[in-house]
Amino acid sequence: MPTLRLDKLLCDSSALSRSEARIAIRTGRVSVDGAAERRPERKLDPAAHSVTLDGAPLRWAEYVYYLLNKPAGVLTATEDAAQRTVLDLFPAEIRKSGIFPVGRLDKDAAGLLLLTNDGAFAHELMSPRKAVPKIYRALTDPPMAEGDIPAFAEGVILGDGARCAPAKLELLPGTECRITVTEGRYHQVKRMVAARGKRVRSLERIAIGGLRLPDGLDRGAYARLEPGTLMKSVFQSSTSVHA
Numbered sequence: 001m002p003t004l005r006l007d008k009l010l011c012d013s014s015a016l017s018r019s020e021a022r023i024a025i026r027t028g029r030v031s032v033d034g035a036a037e038r039r040p041e042r043k044l045d046p047a048a049h050s051v052t053l054d055g056a057p058l059r060w061a062e063y064v065y066y067l068l069n070k071p072a073g074v075l076t077a078t079e080d081a082a083q084r085t086v087l088d089l090f091p092a093e094i095r096k097s098g099i100f101p102v103g104r105l106d107k108d109a110a111g112l113l114l115l116t117n118d119g120a121f122a123h124e125l126m127s128p129r130k131a132v133p134k135i136y137r138a139l140t141d142p143p144m145a146e147g148d149i150p151a152f153a154e155g156v157i158l159g160d161g162a163r164c165a166p167a168k169l170e171l172l173p174g175t176e177c178r179i180t181v182t183e184g185r186y187h188q189v190k191r192m193v194a195a196r197g198k199r200v201r202s203l204e205r206i207a208i209g210g211l212r213l214p215d216g217l218d219r220g221a222y223a224r225l226e227p228g229t230l231m232k233s234v235f236q237s238s239t240s241v242h243a
């Protein structure tokens with residue numbers, strides 16, 4: 001575990017800014033292993049000490065992971081001069097941990113989006129080598145047809161001539177279908193559907209690997225994920241594009 005200054009540890013694991021953290025420490029609100037510590041510059045290993053603010057234990061984590069149920073109409077970006085971004089759905093105390101979206105969902109798409117400050121995890125999840133399956137629920141116009149299933153399984157050829165990796169298409173009642181892809185090409189699902197002469201009317205990501213969008217999580221709401229559970233569900237998935 002790294003050694004951190006006490007004011008940084010407090011700022012990272014509470015709603016306080018760095019200057020508020022310094023004041024809280026100097027005014028005796030912070031204890032280390034049961035004794036008040038008034039030196040903001042005190043260095044310590046968070047794993048080896050118990051730190052409290054006003055008697056409540058602090059939970060420090062170097063990396064944080066969030067699952068957001070992204071609403072349509074919000075940009076997948078960390079900031080934008082004119083439009084609301086997914087970061088605007090998080091309070092300042094979480095934003096200050098440096099989270100960013102892993103991959104992207106189009107502005108008009110909804111559903112499961114991961115955000116983290118763990119660059120190595122993001123890189124691994126996006127790596128084409130890992131081929132992590134992403135599952136989408138789409139409404140199309142007209143509905144996808146039986147004949148589209150083998151075309152998806154063989155690898156759809158997009159309008160620009162690029163051939164996609166094999167994908168799985170499942171037809172659902174009405175205009176609905178489920179599409180599983182292992183790549184992350186720009187507008188991938190919309191372009192695959194367009195290559196079959198249809199149009200996506202609405203798109204929702206419902207899973208990444210074995211990690212599902214939880215039923216009870218409202219649009220615009222997020223849940224913090226524990227790293228162990230996240231890695232296991234994302235990378236050890238039984239989801240496959242093969243029937």
Ligand code: URA
Nearest residue numbers: 105106187188189190
């Ligand atoms: N495919 C798309 O077309 N859009 C998304 O947002 C994700 C996958």
